[in-house]
Amino acid sequence: MAREPVDGANSKVDILLVDDQPAKLLSYEAILEQLGENLIKAGSATEALDQLLRRNVAIILIDVCMPDLDGFQLATMIREHPRFQKTAIIFVSAIQVNDLDLLRGYQLGAVDYVPVPVIPELLRAKVKVFAELYRKTRQLERLNAELENRVAERTAELAQANAELEQRVEQRTREREEALAQVHEMRKLESLGQLTGGVAHDFNNLLMAVLGNLELAKKYLRDQPRVLRLIDGAIQGGERGATLTKRMLAFARRQELKPEAVDIAKLVDSMIEMLRRSVGPAVQIATDFETGLTPIRVDPNQLELALLNLTVNARDAMPAGGEVTITACREQVGAGDVAGLAPGEYVRIGVRDTGLGMDEETLRRATEPFFTTKGPGHGTGLGLSMVDGLVAQSGGVLRIESRPTIGTTVEFWLPVSAARDGCEPEPSGAPLRVGEPRSFRVLVVDDDAMVAAGTAAMIEDLGHSVIKEQSASRALEHLSTRPNIDLVITDYAMPGMTGSELAAEIHRVLPGLPVVIATGYSGAPEETGLPRLNKPYRQQDLAALFATLTPLPAALSISRAASAGESESIGVLGN
Numbered sequence: 001m002a003r004e005p006v007d008g009a010n011s012k013v014d015i016l017l018v019d020d021q022p023a024k025l026l027s028y029e030a031i032l033e034q035l036g037e038n039l040i041k042a043g044s045a046t047e048a049l050d051q052l053l054r055r056n057v058a059i060i061l062i063d064v065c066m067p068d069l070d071g072f073q074l075a076t077m078i079r080e081h082p083r084f085q086k087t088a089i090i091f092v093s094a095i096q097v098n099d100l101d102l103l104r105g106y107q108l109g110a111v112d113y114v115p116v117p118v119i120p121e122l123l124r125a126k127v128k129v130f131a132e133l134y135r136k137t138r139q140l141e142r143l144n145a146e147l148e149n150r151v152a153e154r155t156a157e158l159a160q161a162n163a164e165l166e167q168r169v170e171q172r173t174r175e176r177e178e179a180l181a182q183v184h185e186m187r188k189l190e191s192l193g194q195l196t197g198g199v200a201h202d203f204n205n206l207l208m209a210v211l212g213n214l215e216l217a218k219k220y221l222r223d224q225p226r227v228l229r230l231i232d233g234a235i236q237g238g239e240r241g242a243t244l245t246k247r248m249l250a251f252a253r254r255q256e257l258k259p260e261a262v263d264i265a266k267l268v269d270s271m272i273e274m275l276r277r278s279v280g281p282a283v284q285i286a287t288d289f290e291t292g293l294t295p296i297r298v299d300p301n302q303l304e305l306a307l308l309n310l311t312v313n314a315r316d317a318m319p320a321g322g323e324v325t326i327t328a329c330r331e332q333v334g335a336g337d338v339a340g341l342a343p344g345e346y347v348r349i350g351v352r353d354t355g356l357g358m359d360e361e362t363l364r365r366a367t368e369p370f371f372t373t374k375g376p377g378h379g380t381g382l383g384l385s386m387v388d389g390l391v392a393q394s395g396g397v398l399r400i401e402s403r404p405t406i407g408t409t410v411e412f413w414l415p416v417s418a419a420r421d422g423c424e425p426e427p428s429g430a431p432l433r434v435g436e437p438r439s440f441r442v443l444v445v446d447d448d449a450m451v452a453a454g455t456a457a458m459i460e461d462l463g464h465s466v467i468k469e470q471s472a473s474r475a476l477e478h479l480s481t482r483p484n485i486d487l488v489i490t491d492y493a494m495p496g497m498t499g500s501e502l503a504a505e506i507h508r509v510l511p512g513l514p515v516v517i518a519t520g521y522s523g524a525p526e527e528t529g530l531p532r533l534n535k536p537y538r539q540q541d542l543a544a545l546f547a548t549l550t551p552l553p554a555a556l557s558i559s560r561a562a563s564a565g566e567s568e569s570i571g572v573l574g575n
C-alpha cells in the first residue's frame, strides 16, 4: 500500500540569519532565497535569541564578529538551552580564523564555518544539507511517534481482547459448572424420587394389609372396648402412615391425581376457616385474587393440601404472629418467560408471609424431600416437596423468594383448564357393569399375597365371595374356564402383565365384565379410562364401589349369561 507523505516532509524550514550589518544580512538572504526556505533575520544576539525562542529554527547562521555579543558567546548561550542543543550553527567569519579559533568554535557547538568572502554556492550547498537533515530528522521523529502510537493502540486492543477472552472463558466455565451442578442436583432428586416412590409404594401395600385387617378385627371385638381403643390407636397410626406415604408419592410425582377444573377463589374461600384455625389467632390470613379468574386444571384435594402446607410453613416462620397473603392472578406465559414453563395461559398463585425468611442454604434446599430445619418431631421436610411435586405433575412450576427477616413468597403457576364449564368435575373412567344379585363374585388379582388376602377379607366381610389370583395370566386362565365373575379388582403394577393390559384382554374376551384398577401411584396410564381404587383403600371404599351397582340392559344380560353358562341378571356400576 502506498504511504501518505509524512506531514512536514516537504514543508519549509526556518533559517535564522544573525549579523549586525543589515547589508550582509541582505546578501545572505539573496544567496539563500532560491532554497525556498523561511529566512529570518536578526540584527543582534538579543534579537536572535528572541526569534529562536519563538520559532523552531533549523539552522542558525551567525556572524562571529558582532559588537554587543560575539558569535562564540551567542553560540554558547544557544547551546545551553535544552531545545537548541542539536540546532545546526554555521559561523560566518570575516577575519581569518586560525585552527585554534576553529576548534573553539566547534567546541561551542558550531557545525560548520563559512569564510568571508562568502562563496554563494558554498553557503547555499551547506545550508541546503542542514535543511534537508533537519527535515529528515523531523520526519523520522514523526514516523517514530506514529509507530509508537500504533504499537500502543495495538497493545491496548490486544489487552482488551485478552481481557474479554478471559472473561468469556470464565463465564463459560461458570455456566458449565452451574449446569453440571444442576444436572447433579436433578439426578440426585430423580434417584431420591425413585427411591421414595418405591418405598412409598411398598408401604402402601403394607398399610393396606394393616388397616384392612385392623378394621376387620374391630368387628369381632365389639364387646371389648379396651382392645377396640388399642385398635383405634393402631388405625390412627396407620392412617398417619398413609398420609406420609401420599406426601412421599407426591414428591416422587407418582401420586394418583384427579385433576378437574378448579375455581381457585372458591376453593380458598371454602377452606379459609380451616386455614385460620390451623394458624391460630396471632396470624392474619388475607386474600388478593384477580376478579374473574379462569379455572385451573388441578386435583382440588391436593391443591388444598398444598395451600395448607404453605400456610403452616408461613405460620411456623412467624412465631410472634404476622400476616399471610394468598394471591392469584392470570398470566399469559410466552416462550422462555418463566424457566421450565411451556408457553400458555396460567394462573399464578402465591402465598406470602412476613416471617423470618430463609438463608441461602435453606432456600436452595427447601424443596428437597426430607429437608427440614424444624428439628426431629416438628417437621418431616415433605411439605414443600409435596407442593413442588404436585405443581410439576400438574404441568406448572414453583418458585420461592425469601429474604431473612423480611419474609417468604412461594408462588406457583398452574395451567388453566381447557374445560370452562363452571368447574364441574371432569368425568373419570367408564361406568362399571356388574351382575346382580347383590352378592357378587369378585376376582382379586394382586401379586402381593398379603394385599390380596386383606382385600379378600374386607370383601367377604361385606357379604361377597372372592377368588384370589397372583398374576394376570392366572386370572385370565381362571376366567377362561370359570367366567362366572361379576367384577375384577386388579393391581396395576404386576410383573409380566400390568393391570391395564389385563383389563384390555378381559374386555376382548369377556366384553362387559367390569375391571377396577387398584393402584397407589400414577403408574397406571390415565387413558385406560378404567375406574380406580386408590391404595390404601378401606372397606368403606369397597362398600361404596359395590353400592353403585345398577341393573344392566337385558341384551347385555343375555350375552353375559350365555358366556357364563348361567342365567343371571347383570348390573351397571356407575360412578
Ligand SMILES: Nc1ncnc2c1ncn2[C@@H]1O[C@H](COP(=O)(O)OP(=O)(O)OP(=O)(O)O)[C@@H](O)[C@H]1O
Residues within 6 Å of the ligand: 309, 313, 314, 317, 353, 355, 356, 357, 358, 362, 366, 367, 371, 372, 373, 374, 378, 379, 380, 381, 382, 383, 384, 385, 407, 408
Ligand atoms: N414460609 C417459610 N418461611 C421460612 N422458611 C420456610 C418457609 N417455608 C419453608 N421453609 C423452610 O423450608 C424447610 C422445608 O419446608 P417443608 O415444608 O418442606 O418442611 P417442614 O415444614 O420443615 O416439615 P413438614 O412440612 O413436613 O412438616 C423448612 O424446614 C423451613 O426451614
Ligand SMILES: [Mg+2]
Residues within 6 Å of the ligand: 309, 312, 313, 379, 382, 383, 384
Ligand atoms: Mg412444612
